[in-house]
Amino acid sequence: MLRNIFNTAFRNLWKHKLFSFINVFGLASGMLVCLLAMIGIKGAFEYDSFHPNPDRTYRILTDVTTQTNDEQGYATSPMPLADALKKQYPFVEEATRVVRNYGDFTANRKQLPLIFSSVDPGFFRIFGFTLAKGQAAIAPQSVVLTPKTAERFFGTANPVGKRIDHTQLGALTVSGVLAEPPAKTHLDFDMLVSIATLTGSDWVRSQTNWGQYTQGYTYVLLKPGISAPTLDEILPSLAARVTKGIRFTSEKGYTFRSQSLSQLTPASEELMLGTYEPTIGKLITEMAVGLLTLLLATFNYINLTLARSLSRAREVGIRKVSGALRWQLMGQFMAESAFLSILGLGLAYGMLQLVKPMPFVQQWLIGGVEWEQDIRVWLVFITFSLVTGLLAGILPARILSGFQPAQVLRSQTGIRVFRSITLRKSLIVAQFAISLFSMITLLGMARQQHYMGTADYGFQRDNILTIPLNGFPANRLATSLNQLAGVERVTATAALFGDHGGDWRMIYRQRTGGDSVVTDVFATDSHLLPTLGLTLLAGQNILASVSDSASRLVLLNEEAVRTLRLGEPGAAVGQTLWLNDSIDVQVAGVVKDFQFTTLVWKIRPLMLRYQPTHFRYLNVKVATGNPEAAKADIARIWKKLNPYEPFAGVWYNDFLSDRHSHTDDISFMGLLLGLAISIACLGLLGMVTYTTQLRTKEVGIRKIMGARIDQIIWLLSWDFLKLLLLAGAIALPLGYLATRFFLMTFAYHISVGMGMLSLCFGTMLLLGGLTIGWRTYRTALTNPTDSLRSE
Structure with missing residues (x-):
């Protein structure tokens, strides 16, 4: 029986190749974004999985109370805290400080901007970063490089013992090279510098300054058998003791709490001066974007499937007359949907291979995540695909399998949601509203990036050539x-x-x-x-x-x-x-x-x-x-x-443009927008196709009565143009507010005017109008004799 169902499903899909391709492409587009999000989520839960004692390692957070009694959590803590915990509390096995910074380093006639962390010797005992060459950076003026940094400076040569110069740290000696970590880490750096290298007056003062809590991070390793409550119990009293007598300028005080390394990623809260761990909010946003895109594709599938309801209605009538039960008909339609979804998964995987090399995808989504060889990932993908197909097909299956012979003859297949707006029209409005909203926000981002690259910074930038001295x-x-x-x-x-x-x-x-x-x-x-x-x-x-x-x-x-x-x-x-x-x-x-x-x-x-x-x-x-x-x-x-x-000389104009354009990010977001608009236009095509099929006889009669082609096109198109206008009325204010909110994060930014909103709205009307006009024009050209005979 199952074999017959799938054979029938394949024949129906092959018979209507265009509709099948449109459905597969729509579902694949939505699945692509969801697959990227799921791979990113997998990677988020694998952060710092290579450290030896994650259940005994904790980061100390600082909860600051402001003058208005608001509390804000900081990932940083005072510099004296690590020594105090290690010396005063026997259950602390090891402690380390991590001071993150960036700067230009010079070595081997090359100058590179790098992110570096100054660390205590305990860093190499707490964390699982292993050395491929040399030894840890413990002595003053010693550094350890990551493999990528070592290759950028010295190529394939052994860097151990080589010199690296920094304007403030002075001459540094490479003591070792780290091995490539097996997973991502929130401790992202290009090199590790021995904290004994820091000798400036500000650093010396910070060693005893409990009032400064934003300079670095503190990590502790508890002894075996010691639980987190033991650490949490002493932290508030320690904070109260060390802050006694301190006169804060903009806050009332602070207290400490611990954060387990095993629970650090994904982060459940937004911390000030946080590190590089992904947050739950970021993962939810990524998955929400994926599900939203997939929802548009599902709307598209429903519209296109119902657009063919007239031809499938006769099939349902014949099957019911032959004795088929409703659940058997639903199984047939659901099998077609599931089959389409599996094909969509295959196309989504192919599209994923195309977008995988994009810098934005590598940096923010799937870079460093091993997933293609993981059978669990593929089981999740296939399950997700089948569930998507079944959910997308359940509504058309219920509608089509519910047809009665009388309904088929009267062609009454409309389903009312509220008043005169059908379900399918509501889906079209939602699709184009989301697409227009995305278009407005993306254009706002792109214009702001362009503005940052071309604005007047108050100094001359024309005909200025910048040369890195290295x-x-x-x-x-x-x-x-x-x-x-x-x-x-x-x-x-x-x-x-x-x-x-x-x-x-x-x-x-x-x-x-x-x-x-x-x-x-x-x-x-x-x-x-x-x-x-x-x-x-x-x-x-x-x-x-x-x-x-x-x-x-x-x-x-x-x-x-x-x-x-x-x-x-x-x-x-x-x-x-x-x-x-x-x-x-x-x-x-x-x-x-x-x-x-x-x-x-x-x-x-x-x-x-x-x-x-x-x-x-x-x-x-x-x-x-x-x-x-x-x-x-x-x-x-x-x-x-x-x-x-x-x-390596570049013109100052080119430097500022490249620095602020973020072309890779805009390109990826443009890809998502293109997918959303394509899905919306395909859904509109399905809706227009469905409606023109219902009005074939009407078109034939009007042409016999003398109606011109342009009048028929306007008659068929106006109902759909109203949907686009309604989508614009919804999306324009929401897109304006969202773009304004984004621009508020910049001290100097563009304005969102009527020109920008009109451009986006006009583009949506143009794309939607072309989709509507193409199908209605073909219908208007139909020979009236053929139209009446088809009825």
């Missing part, structure tokens, strides 16, 4: 470039404007106490202002110097002057400030505010200081006319002075 002396290259005819000016900087910013430092009005502010410190020279067109409001520029030592004269921006309460720009000139309460500097001048970081943040306090040892980039202003020829001359000079390092 450890090459800035003065030597600048001297040679200044001799070129096409080069107007050359300036050196520690970083590029419009990116992350400079090195954050505490700037004090007085050495002991007084006003202080976190300030971005950029190393540069006296040529910066004329090269990038910055405006000096008061005072003088920092002095040109041939010395390799740092200068005491600095420049501040207007925001730094306001934040430090130095008065007017002119009054700030000549005042002395303290950098990290150990270095005194003097304000030489004040520059007009400009955006030196991304547009996510408002303009922050900035200090420009001459520090030649920190120079990492050369910014070359070339003459207008033939900038590419000048770039070729600069590349020739580079090759002559540094023949073993490839020339």
Whole structure:
């Protein structure tokens, strides 16, 4: 019997190839997104699965109480906490601190931006990161590299014993290379630095500063047999003891609690300064997007199946006259649906292979997850596919199997949801409303990214060529470039404007106490202002110097002057400030505010200081006319002075565009939008097909009575155009609000106007109108004789 059911199902699907393909494509599109989400969920539960004692390892969280009695959890904790727990409580076997940071490192004539973590020796005893070469980074000035970082710096050569330089940490020695971890981890880093390397005054002060709880992370390993309640019992009293007498500025106080490593991913709460673990909210969002796309595909299947209800109704009538029971008919239709769903799974797998290499998919969804060889994953996929097919087919099966011969003759197959709107029309409205909503939000994101790449940052970016020095002396290259005819000016900087910013430092009005502010410190020279067109409001520029030592004269921006309460720009000139309460500097001048970081943040306090040892980039202003020829001359000079390092100069405009465009992310979201719109148009096609079949006789009579083709097209199309207008009325305000909410996360952003909304709505009407017009035009061209004969 089952064999006959599936044979019949296959013949019916093969007979209607176009409808079958549309259904398979729609279901495959929805399944594709769901498969990506399920693989991502699998990977989330495998985070940190390779550590030796996850049930005895805990991260200490800090719950901060604000002045308004609100509580906020921080993944970080004070730096003295690890030593206090290890020394004062016997049940703590090991403890370690992890201080996360990023910066530019130079080695083997290469300069790379890296994420690094400074760790205690206990880190290598608590966690399961194994060494492929060398030994752990325990001694001062020692580092351990990941395999990828070692390859980027040294290729296939053994990096152990090699030197890596950093502007603040100094010369570091590679003591070992880690093995590739077998699973993802929330401790994402490019290198591990021995925490004994940190010796600055800020770091020394933080070792006993219980008031600072945002600098790093604390992990402890409990002794065997010790349970979490034992640790949780002492943490509140410890917090109360160490915070006694501390005068907090913006909070009332804090307490500690533990978080088991085995329960760290997926995270059940949003923590401030969290690490790289996926959150339950992220997984739910991913799965919701997948299910929403699949829901659109299911709507599509229902519409297309019911569009063929007239032809299938005669089949049902004959089968019932022949003695078939309703459950047998339902089984037939459900088998067709399940068969289509399995075909959709196969097509979804093929589509997954196409999108798998996309950077967004690798970074955020399935990168590093082993799933293709896991039989459990395939069992879940197949089960999910069958359930999807059965759920998609149950409604059409109930409707079609319920037809009576009298119903077939009268063609009464409409099902009312409320008043005059049928179920299928409701599905069409939902499909296009979701598609239009997605279109508006995606266009808003794309426009914001484009704006961030092309906006006026307050400094000149045209005809400015940025060259990563990769450890090459800035003065030597600048001297040679200044001799070129096409080069107007050359300036050196520690970083590029419009990116992350400079090195954050505490700037004090007085050495002991007084006003202080976190300030971005950029190393540069006296040529910066004329090269990038910055405006000096008061005072003088920092002095040109041939010395390799740092200068005491600095420049501040207007925001730094306001934040430090130095008065007017002119009054700030000549005042002395303290950098990290150990270095005194003097304000030489004040520059007009400009955006030196991304547009996510408002303009922050900035200090420009001459520090030649920190120079990492050369910014070359070339003459207008033939900038590419000048770039070729600069590349020739580079090759002559540094023949073993490839020339990597890029125009500042291109750097900002590439930095902020996020093309890979937008491309993937555009793919999802394309799938949603395709599914919606196919569903609309099914609805139009169904309706025109019902009105075939009416069209024939109207043509005999003299109706023109355009009148018939309008008559058949208007009901569907009303559905598109209703979808627009629903989606336009929701898309506007969602886009506005997204843009609020940026300090500087685009506006959402009628032009953008009209463009999206017009695109939806165009696509929907073409779908409607194509089918109604074919119906309007039908010979009236054939139309009447078909009835």
